[in-house]
Amino acid sequence: MALLGLVTAGALASFARLADDAVNAPDIAGRLTLTRMAGGSLTHLDELERAVADRGGDLAAAAAPFLALLGDLDARTTPRDWWERLIRTYIAGGMVIDLQRAMSEGLDGSVRTLAQDALVENGHADYVVRTLGPVIEVDPQLAARLALWGRRVAGEALSLAQNVVRACPFPEGGADDAETAVAALVSAMTGGHARRMGRLSLTA
Amino acid sequence: MALLGLVTAGALASFARLADDAVNAPDIAGRLTLTRMAGGSLTHLDELERAVADRGGDLAAAAAPFLALLGDLDARTTPRDWWERLIRTYIAGGMVIDLQRAMSEGLDGSVRTLAQDALVENGHADYVVRTLGPVIEVDPQLAARLALWGRRVAGEALSLAQNVVRACPFPEGGADDAETAVAALVSAMTGGHARRMGRLSLTA
Numbered sequence: 001m002a003l004l005g006l007v008t009a010g011a012l013a014s015f016a017r018l019a020d021d022a023v024n025a026p027d028i029a030g031r032l033t034l035t036r037m038a039g040g041s042l043t044h045l046d047e048l049e050r051a052v053a054d055r056g057g058d059l060a061a062a063a064a065p066f067l068a069l070l071g072d073l074d075a076r077t078t079p080r081d082w083w084e085r086l087i088r089t090y091i092a093g094g095m096v097i098d099l100q101r102a103m104s105e106g107l108d109g110s111v112r113t114l115a116q117d118a119l120v121e122n123g124h125a126d127y128v129v130r131t132l133g134p135v136i137e138v139d140p141q142l143a144a145r146l147a148l149w150g151r152r153v154a155g156e157a158l159s160l161a162q163n164v165v166r167a168c169p170f171p172e173g174g175a176d177d178a179e180t181a182v183a184a185l186v187s188a189m190t191g192g193h194a195r196r197m198g199r200l201s202l203t204a
Numbered sequence: 205m206a207l208l209g210l211v212t213a214g215a216l217a218s219f220a221r222l223a224d225d226a227v228n229a230p231d232i233a234g235r236l237t238l239t240r241m242a243g244g245s246l247t248h249l250d251e252l253e254r255a256v257a258d259r260g261g262d263l264a265a266a267a268a269p270f271l272a273l274l275g276d277l278d279a280r281t282t283p284r285d286w287w288e289r290l291i292r293t294y295i296a297g298g299m300v301i302d303l304q305r306a307m308s309e310g311l312d313g314s315v316r317t318l319a320q321d322a323l324v325e326n327g328h329a330d331y332v333v334r335t336l337g338p339v340i341e342v343d344p345q346l347a348a349r350l351a352l353w354g355r356r357v358a359g360e361a362l363s364l365a366q367n368v369v370r371a372c373p374f375p376e377g378g379a380d381d382a383e384t385a386v387a388a389l390v391s392a393m394t395g396g397h398a399r400r401m402g403r404l405s406l407t408a
Contacts, residue, residue: 015239019223028264028271035219035246042243045236060232067232 001055002168003104005062007115008048010096012063013070015041017089018124026082030131037122044118051114065167070096073160077153083132083142084149090128091150091196095157098192099164102185129199136200147202154193154204161185205259206372207308209266211319212252214300216267217274219245221293222328230286234335241326248322255318269371274300277364281357287336287346288353294332295354295400299361302396303368306389333403340404351406358397358408365389 018038025031049059073092079085097119104115136143165182190204197204222242229235253263277296283289301323308319340347369386394408401408 012235012239015243016223016227019220019242020227023220023224028268031216031271032249032264032267035216036249038223039219039243039246042239045240060236063236064232067235 001052001057001062003100003107003111003115004048004052004055004057005059005064006066006103006164006168007100007118008045008052008059008063009066009070010100011041011045011048011118012067013074013096014038014093014122017074017093018122021085021089024082024085033127034124037124037127040122043120044114047114048118051111066164069160069163069167072163073156076156083135083146086128086132087146087150088153090125091153091193092157093124094192094196095154095189096160098189099157099161099185102188103164103168106181125196125199133200136202143202146200147197150193150197150202150204154190157193158186158189161189205256205261205266207304207311207315207319208252208256208259208261209263209268210270210307210368210372211304211322212249212256212263212267213270213274214304215245215249215252215322216271217278217300218242218297218326221278221297222326225289225293228286228289237331238328241328241331244326247324248318251318252322255315270368273364273367273371276367277360280360283353287339287350290332290336291350291354292357294329295357295397296361297328298396298400299358299393300364302393303361303365303389306392307368307372310385329400329403337404340406347406350404351401354397354401354406355408358394361397362390362393365393 015038018034018041022031022034022038025034052059052062073096077088077092079088100115101119104112104119107115132146136146162182165178165185194204219242222238222245226235226238226242229238256263256266277300281292281296283292304319305323308316308323311319336350340350366386369382369389398408
């Protein structure tokens, strides 16, 4: 149940972040693209609600603690311009998906399938690489600033992961299991981060 | 084509307004409800894009001028609290739909059908009446403030309508036609406004 709450919170946070990015897009074509991606974040909401209800729960209550943690992440990474905004959503959004995917690995069939289905790529990463990549290539100063900013966002996402694990018993085992699992989580998230920064030729 | 641009801009503006309302909702259940309504604003976007493309146009370019006007409306009606925010979306969203509906009346078959399909109720009005109605009933001071605020929002929506008509030749006829048509438009919008305020027992 906790994981379904986390995935729901992740969808709502991704929706809100992309919707806010859309309004701040420098042109209407970008606004349209990001608006559609935001809408796409909600695709699995009805399924998540049914799955939580089947387990006797309430979607809003299940999502609430994680939504607060995800809101903190956004509040602690206020972008100063459009490029920092693109990087924030790219890095934070990607790492939150890494986190959810890693946490769903250990679960039983139906929840795992639903959680992983809900984490499909929405095309945002490709959009960022396509629009920001060429700009970074010709502006080393911007590249340096965004590399620093990417590390800052990644640091906040790793703090978030620790808070999520604290709020969401993971896995259901002893302290040794938990330690190993958290190490695997951090490794999945930092690996994903390095890969994403690499796609933009930025140092992770 | 201009009307398809207006309807697209209306959908994008409604999406952005509801997404912003969702993040500001006082509880997670409200956030979920408003997030879903925001997502619902995009239902007809693909159809609108096809219809504009069929006419040799580009959706973003068609929507751009109206999106700027709708953004002005939002910028000129910044809510000071949650209740003003609910009223802003209720009144402005409703009047923009009244405007689009009235403007689509005079059009030919397929555009008219598409435009009117895209203007379906998303349940926001009922949501506002359900959540705000009981609060207003026991707080005459709040009711007075919101009545004033509703008039302010309605005034801005009527200014918007004049700017839209200026940007979107309507109808395709002489100056006399235009004057009659604009009068019908204002009458449809003020009628809708009075009805919406009435549902909350507020003076229009």
